[in-house]
Amino acid sequence: MVKQTKAKTFQAYLDSCHRRYSCVHCRAHLANHDDLISKVRVPLCDSCGTFTARFVNWDAVCIKDSRVCLYVQSFQGSQGRAYLFNSVVNVGCGPAEERLLLTGLHAVADIYCENCHTTLGWKYEQAFELSQKYKEGKFIIELSHMIKDNGWD
Numbered sequence: 739m740v741k742q743t744k745a746k747t748f749q750a751y752l753d754s755c756h757r758r759y760s761c762v763h764c765r766a767h768l769a770n771h772d773d774l775i776s777k778v779r780v781p782l783c784d785s786c787g788t789f790t791a792r793f794v795n796w797d798a799v800c801i802k803d804s805r806v807c808l809y810v811q812s813f814q815g816s817q818g819r820a821y822l823f824n825s826v827v828n829v830g831c832g833p834a835e836e837r838l839l840l841t842g843l844h845a846v847a848d849i850y851c852e853n854c855h856t857t858l859g860w861k862y863e864q865a866f867e868l869s870q871k872y873k874e875g876k877f878i879i880e881l882s883h884m885i886k887d888n889g890w891d
């Protein structure tokens with residue numbers, strides 16, 4: 739008799755010296771804080787106090803924090819607030835489908851944790867509006883499915 743065993747999925751581990759986000763259900767690493775693009779810190783000019791960078795098409799809130807302005811672009815998942823990331827690990831991708839989201843029509847693919855198979859959010863495969871093209875290839879993970887892990891003081 740041959741005993742069948744479930745194949746162990748390879749799991750990527752992110753560098754322990756960086757702040758990171760992990761799956762709330764199984765603690766698999768998902769993303770480095772450095773890959774978060776829905777929050778961006780922009781330094782202010784020392785001479786005149788104006789911003790040293792400009793963001794176009796961002797519905798952003800500016801929170802002044804000493805010599806830095808924190809731009810926060812809010813994203814909405816299907817079940818609540820979410821973050822937009824440049825890259826993720828330990829995440830699988832389903833088939834792409836067209837969905838009408840709050841910001842218009844997009845082709846998106848649901849993403850899930852490779853370890854526990856929980857649906858986390860989606861990947862933007864294609865944006866049909868010019869102002870939304872920056873999202874292509876990026877990942878939405880809902881806050882309810884991840885925790886801050888390592889180095890958050």
